[in-house]
């Protein structure tokens with residue numbers, strides 16, 4: 001069993017939800033990569049703030065995404081985005097029972113979700129640090 005499957009089973013057991021289920025939502029939008037490739041207008045930078053707030057909490061919450069990139073961020077709706085959502089949890093995982101702080105820190109460093117978020121923004125011409133500048 002791979003690490004992601006094992007992690008998922010732990011998460012289901014901890015959640016108490018039976019049978020195990022994954023909740024999904026269809027988001028009507030465009031990936032950030034496609035949005036910028038098409039040079040579409042009307043992309044307010046502030047819509048990324050909640051996404052980065054969430055990503056910055058992943059480590060403390062015991063989860064990682066593992067594949068943060070502009071191809072895995074949807075902006076919605078396409079015509080005039082008001083929301084940015086992280087998708088594609090195929091490489092995601094959760095902290096396993098008994099995992100040491102050191103091991104967990106190493107895993108988070110390896111997957112580097114925050115770096116992925118920052119690079120996805122910069123690669124698409126979004127000023128950094130939007131996260132900090134939007135905080136006030």
Ligand SMILES: Nc1ncnc2c1ncn2[C@@H]1O[C@H](COP(=O)(O)OP(=O)(O)O)[C@@H](O)[C@H]1O
Nearest residue numbers: 024025026027028029031071072087088089090
């Ligand atoms: N929740 C969603 N809502 C709407 N479209 C989605 C959603 N998740 C994925 N997609 C669409 O499917 C494409 C591929 O999804 P993704 O999960 O990133 O798969 P892959 O593993 O091939 O990268 C996305 O670029 C997007 O167009």
Ligand SMILES: [Mg+2]
Nearest residue numbers: 071072087088
């Ligand atoms: Mg993807």
